[in-house]
Amino acid sequence: MKRVCFGLLLALGLFQGALAQRVTIHFWNAMGGSLATTLNGLIAQFEQQYPQYHIVNDYKGDYPTLLTSLVAAYRAGHPPAIAQVYEIGTALMMSERQAIVPVQTLMTQAGYPLTPNTFLPAIGYYYASRQGQLMSLPFNSSSPVMYVNRAEFKRAGLTLADIPRTWPEVKSIGLRLQAAGVHCAITTAWPAWIQLEELSAWHNVPYASADNGFASFDVKALYDNPMVIHHVAFLAQLERQHLFEYGGQGDSAESLFTSGQCAMMLESSGARGGIEHNVGFPVSVAMMPYWPNVKGAPQNTIIGGASLWVVRGQSKAVYQGVATFFHFLLEPKTQLEFQRQTGYLPLTHAGFAYAKKLGYYRDTPGAIVAVRELTNKAPTAYSRGIRLGNFPQIRVVNNTALESVFSGQATAAQALHRAARQADVLLNRFSEMTQ
Numbered sequence: 001m002k003r004v005c006f007g008l009l010l011a012l013g014l015f016q017g018a019l020a021q022r023v024t025i026h027f028w029n030a031m032g033g034s035l036a037t038t039l040n041g042l043i044a045q046f047e048q049q050y051p052q053y054h055i056v057n058d059y060k061g062d063y064p065t066l067l068t069s070l071v072a073a074y075r076a077g078h079p080p081a082i083a084q085v086y087e088i089g090t091a092l093m094m095s096e097r098q099a100i101v102p103v104q105t106l107m108t109q110a111g112y113p114l115t116p117n118t119f120l121p122a123i124g125y126y127y128a129s130r131q132g133q134l135m136s137l138p139f140n141s142s143s144p145v146m147y148v149n150r151a152e153f154k155r156a157g158l159t160l161a162d163i164p165r166t167w168p169e170v171k172s173i174g175l176r177l178q179a180a181g182v183h184c185a186i187t188t189a190w191p192a193w194i195q196l197e198e199l200s201a202w203h204n205v206p207y208a209s210a211d212n213g214f215a216s217f218d219v220k221a222l223y224d225n226p227m228v229i230h231h232v233a234f235l236a237q238l239e240r241q242h243l244f245e246y247g248g249q250g251d252s253a254e255s256l257f258t259s260g261q262c263a264m265m266l267e268s269s270g271a272r273g274g275i276e277h278n279v280g281f282p283v284s285v286a287m288m289p290y291w292p293n294v295k296g297a298p299q300n301t302i303i304g305g306a307s308l309w310v311v312r313g314q315s316k317a318v319y320q321g322v323a324t325f326f327h328f329l330l331e332p333k334t335q336l337e338f339q340r341q342t343g344y345l346p347l348t349h350a351g352f353a354y355a356k357k358l359g360y361y362r363d364t365p366g367a368i369v370a371v372r373e374l375t376n377k378a379p380t381a382y383s384r385g386i387r388l389g390n391f392p393q394i395r396v397v398n399n400t401a402l403e404s405v406f407s408g409q410a411t412a413a414q415a416l417h418r419a420a421r422q423a424d425v426l427l428n429r430f431s432e433m434t435q
Contacts, residue, residue, distance in 0.1 A: 389430025
């Protein structure tokens with residue numbers, strides 16, 4: 001009995017010793033709810049495969065809160081090893097070179113060579129420096145798509161062939177839905193992102209000077225142009241006709257679709273998993289509408305979502321663990337599992353090919369739509385992405401401007417001209433700060 005007890009104590013001691021020797025990696029993220037469950041599952045798989053590492057999953061709230069916490073933690077000298085930063089925080093992170101370790105450098109040194117070419121073009125090159133070096137790891141990448149309530153379409157005598165491809169068709173189909181008693185034809189989540197930023201890229205129209213901020217921090221806002229003004233005025237007209245309903249900032253408009261009030265919704269592809277599993281009606285996913293009178297449209301969409309940044313101040317063992325974790329996240333099997341559970345995009349060429357080979361897009365046709373949008377045409381200087389200083393604040397300005405239009409307080413031209421000039425002040429302030 002004593003020998004058994006001694007053996008148990010020895011085994012327990014060895015186990016505790018092994019735990020003590022594990023390398024702990026702190027990972028700050030903004031993934032709550034069902035996304036947290038998915039992330040915890042991925043971390044558990046990683047730790048099972050690489051038991052020498054322990055990932056501390058630290059949820060920090062929404063993206064703006066996380067970014068604020070990260071800046072404070074770095075200044076205080078206790079930052080995490082990994083931080084998930086949304087795409088509009090990219091310019092800020094790239095300007096803080098002393099605070100980050102470029103992902104391409106980290107992965108190469110750890111034995112996992114990685115370049116922007118590893119990823120789908122619109123994804124990899126968004127997070128690359130002007131010199132072509134990958135600065136952060138693309139993680140939860142998304143693009144806006146249109147969700148369609150097939151039950152409401154059927155109620156109006158419409159089929160999948162009637163799903164609108166252009167904005168004029170949105171109006172004509174919306175009138176048919178309205179005549180059938182549908183409360184609202186279309187709504188939009190993330191107004192400033194989808195109706196200004198993505199709209200510009202989808203039509204290959206400049207959002208800002210200096211190649212949308214990629215070429216320089218000395219930038220001027222250009223989104224108060226005739227095409228964008230016309231589009232916002234068109235949405236305001238649809239609202240007056242009760243065809244479009246403004247649901248608020250962020251993803252608050254999603255409830256208008258999931259409750260069955262609006263038959264169509266523009267929302268992130270990253271919401272697809274939750275929408276398809278939680279609504280009580282059949283859903284189809286389609287490409288974003290475009291304006292047929294704009295030459296060359298549609299072009300390609302740009303990514304939303306976030307990437308993973310590696311923060312300075314960690315040990316070599318931690319950095320090796322971070323690189324190993326990133327390598328695990330980029331494995332085609334891991335990417336496919338992440339797509340299945342969330343609706344986010346495949347990241348790499350290998351991940352996309354693997355999902356196609358297994359028939360994922362054949363069995364889940366809604367999953368391919370965002371990929372087709374993102375790769376519709378080779379990215380241009382205006383559709384590669386938008387990388388601006390103080391971008392989070394600019395998006396707040398633009399959301400406020402759109403609200404003023406939809407509430408009837410300003411015309412589209414007035415609101416967008418005013419917003420662009422406010423954006424210029426923020427852009428100039430960031431340029432001066434980084435000189």
